[in-house]
Amino acid sequence: MKVIIAEKPSVAREIARVFGATVKKDGYIEGKGYTFTWAFGHLLQLAPPQEYGYYGWSVQNLPMLPAKFKLSIRKVKSKEGMVDDPSVKKQLDTIKSLFDEATEIIVATDAGREGELIFRYIYYYLKCKKPFKRLWISSQTDAAIKDGFKNLKPGTDYDTLFNSAHCRSQSDWLVGMNATQALSLSSGTRSVLSLGRVQTPTLAMICSRYLENKNFVPQIYFQVAIQLDKDGQLFRAISAESFKSKEDAQIILDRVEDVTGGFANGGHIFSVEAKPRKEPPPLLHDLSSLQQEANKRKGFTADQTLSLLQNLYESKLVTYPRTGSRYIGDDVFAGVPTLIEKFTGHADFGKQATFLLSAKLNKRSVNAKKVTDHHAILPTGEKAYQLTPDQQAVYDMVVGRMLEAFHQECVKEITKIVVQSGAKFTASGTVISSAGWRAVFNEVDEEKKDEENTSLPKVKKGEDLPITNKAILEKQTKPKPFYNEASLLKALETAGKEIDDEELRYAMKDSGLGTPATRASIIETLIKRDYIKREKKNLIPTETGLSVYGVVKEQQIAQAELTGNWEKRLEEIRSGASVTEFQQEIQNYTRAITREMLKAGASLRAPKIVM
DNA sequence: GCAAGGTC
Numbered sequence: 001m002k003v004i005i006a007e008k009p010s011v012a013r014e015i016a017r018v019f020g021a022t023v024k025k026d027g028y029i030e031g032k033g034y035t036f037t038w039a040f041g042h043l044l045q046l047a048p049p050q051e052y053g054y055y056g057w058s059v060q061n062l063p064m065l066p067a068k069f070k071l072s073i074r075k076v077k078s079k080e081g082m083v084d085d086p087s088v089k090k091q092l093d094t095i096k097s098l099f100d101e102a103t104e105i106i107v108a109t110d111a112g113r114e115g116e117l118i119f120r121y122i123y124y125y126l127k128c129k130k131p132f133k134r135l136w137i138s139s140q141t142d143a144a145i146k147d148g149f150k151n152l153k154p155g156t157d158y159d160t161l162f163n164s165a166h167c168r169s170q171s172d173w174l175v176g177m178n179a180t181q182a183l184s185l186s187s188g189t190r191s192v193l194s195l196g197r198v199q200t201p202t203l204a205m206i207c208s209r210y211l212e213n214k215n216f217v218p219q220i221y222f223q224v225a226i227q228l229d230k231d232g233q234l235f236r237a238i239s240a241e242s243f244k245s246k247e248d249a250q251i252i253l254d255r256v257e258d259v260t261g262g263f264a265n266g267g268h269i270f271s272v273e274a275k276p277r278k279e280p281p282p283l284l285h286d287l288s289s290l291q292q293e294a295n296k297r298k299g300f301t302a303d304q305t306l307s308l309l310q311n312l313y314e315s316k317l318v319t320y321p322r323t324g325s326r327y328i329g330d331d332v333f334a335g336v337p338t339l340i341e342k343f344t345g346h347a348d349f350g351k352q353a354t355f356l357l358s359a360k361l362n363k364r365s366v367n368a369k370k371v372t373d374h375h376a377i378l379p380t381g382e383k384a385y386q387l388t389p390d391q392q393a394v395y396d397m398v399v400g401r402m403l404e405a406f407h408q409e410c411v412k413e414i415t416k417i418v419v420q421s422g423a424k425f426t427a428s429g430t431v432i433s434s435a436g437w438r439a440v441f442n443e444v445d446e447e448k449k450d451e452e453n454t455s456l457p458k459v460k461k462g463e464d465l466p467i468t469n470k471a472i473l474e475k476q477t478k479p480k481p482f483y484n485e486a487s488l489l490k491a492l493e494t495a496g497k498e499i500d501d502e503e504l505r506y507a508m509k510d511s512g513l514g515t516p517a518t519r520a521s522i523i524e525t526l527i528k529r530d531y532i533k534r535e536k537k538n539l540i541p542t543e544t545g546l547s548v549y550g551v552v553k554e555q556q557i558a559q560a561e562l563t564g565n566w567e568k569r570l571e572e573i574r575s576g577a578s579v580t581e582f583q584q585e586i587q588n589y590t591r592a593i594t595r596e597m598l599k600a601g602a603s604l605r606a607p608k609i610v611m
Numbered sequence: 612g613c614a615a616g617g618t619c
Binding site: 007008009039040041042043045046048049056057074087110113114115117118165168169171172173174175176177178179180181184190191192193194195196197198199310314322514515517518521522525 | 612613614615616617618619
């Protein structure tokens with residue numbers, strides 16, 4: 001009997017279906033001489049400190065550097081504290097008995113570093129010695145699955161990938177556990193002051209943006225506005241220059257040849273530029289872009305959106321949600337017309353879906369090379385009913401985005417008029433001449449509301465128009481806004497793009513900080529630690545958060561570069577470089593950061609009352 | 612009591 005193990009039930013079901021296996025058992029599917037089973041993500045994790053004899057939290061234990069790491073079953077909260085997750089325990093038992101009977105194991109966890117780790121941790125935990133082969137596919141269509149099974153790789157081909165994954169896991173444990181205990185113990189506050197490779201740079205980003213915003217000194221500047229009259233249609237133009245003082249602006253204002261100053265034809269049309277601008281449709285959603293949109297539209301937190309999507313995924317209404325790709329392959333694209341057809345009766349989008357059926361579909365989101373473990377989020381086309389309003393909202397964002405992504409370009413007419421009247425003034429306006437994909441939601445872009453849909457009258461170069469009004473505008477420069485969930489997610493995705501070191505920047509280019517699956521939980525962790533709080537839509541640091549930031553901000557653990565550095569080394573390990581050398585460096589860094597944090601906590605201690 | 616990673 002051959003046993004196939006997938007990362008999650010949905011994938012095992014898909015593969016079983018392709019094989020024609022239909023016998024559903026508890027924890028696996030059987031048929032055609034194969035058995036298809038699954039994990040639920042990571043079933044095992046690196047064992048906590050007490051399993052190496054580091055009992056309690058104590059400075060004497062630090063730094064904790066286990067000679068050999070152990071694995072333990074994923075924990076879940078219960079009345080008696082953290083206990084082995086019973087459903088995980090049960091599934092491990094199932095996998096164990098299947099592996100015992102197996103003649104061969106085929107690994108079908110996701111094609112990536114963590115997918116490899118998920119399988120290997122199970123395999124080593126169960127002390128299994130059976131040979132295994134690796135299925136390596138990046139899309140789960142029938143063709144891709146069949147093709148993958150014709151090209152199974154020897155399991156040992158991925159030993160170095162496992163090494164890099166194991167190093168990632170151990171390093172996060174060593175640095176995170178030790179730095180956290182060191183800072184918490186030395187602060188003497190008896191609360192958990194956690195630190196980690198991902199959460200601490202994230203906290204640093206929020207704090208530094210907050211301080212930058214708070215310490216921002218707005219600069220006041222002045223502009224001159226004039227109002228012109230073209231055959232009764234009024235429009236506004238603003239001085240091309242801005243001025244530091246009101247007096248300078250006044251000089252320009254006085255030069256304006258306006259009606260009250262006795263000039264009948266005050267504004268001279270110096271130039272008129274009108275050009276069409278084509279705006280391609282947006283890409284399909286990945287998890288992050290959808291979380292950002294749901295935060296902007298509905299104010300949902302990243303965590304809420306993920307959980308709503310998980311519900312929709314479990315109801316088989318949308319495809320796999322924790323994806324980092326905004327593309328689909330040609331195989332999936334082949335099914336898109338049929339999919340669109342299912343939405344021709346949709347209350348909001350029916351008309352656009354019907355339109356798309358006879359239109360040439362835009363293929364901007366179709367690129368097999370940019371599909372990683374999973375493709376972009378799509379509706380499955382299954383009938384949706386009895387959704388809660390929040391589920392419906394997220395579902396509609398998925399459906400709407402699909403229609404947008406395959407829709408036509410939006411064509412805008414951008415007009416720029418330059419008026420001469422003592423000085424140069426400009427008026428600009430944008431008019432949508434063909435809505436294209438923007439017809440789906442038919443909304444005005446909030447951020448660009450001022451310039452969108454401002455239509456300007458038709459004027460000709462050389463014309464002179466009366467100026468009916470003029471004024472000095474007082475404006476001030478604005479600070480960068482606080483982070484909110486949407487802008488933070490975006491910043492985490494693109495973290496590392498500004499690193500000076502080219503190699504580190506390259507190493508991080510596809511990752512950023514955290515992963516699609518973990519970013520929502522990072523935000524929740526920072527809130528749970530009382531480092532940050534939600535204030536309206538913004539993420540604001542608390543006093544605790546700011547003081548922790550104060551003591552770590554110069555440390556490597558607070559920089560995105562640390563991840564860049566690790567990613568570079570992990571990639572080298574994947575291509576065969578020494579593991580021990582990296583592990584040695586991590587141990588050294590663990591000793592250093594532990595020492596630093598044991599000192600640093602003192603400044604967080606509440607001042608003693610002097611009698 | 613602690614990391615980051617994955618998933619139901």
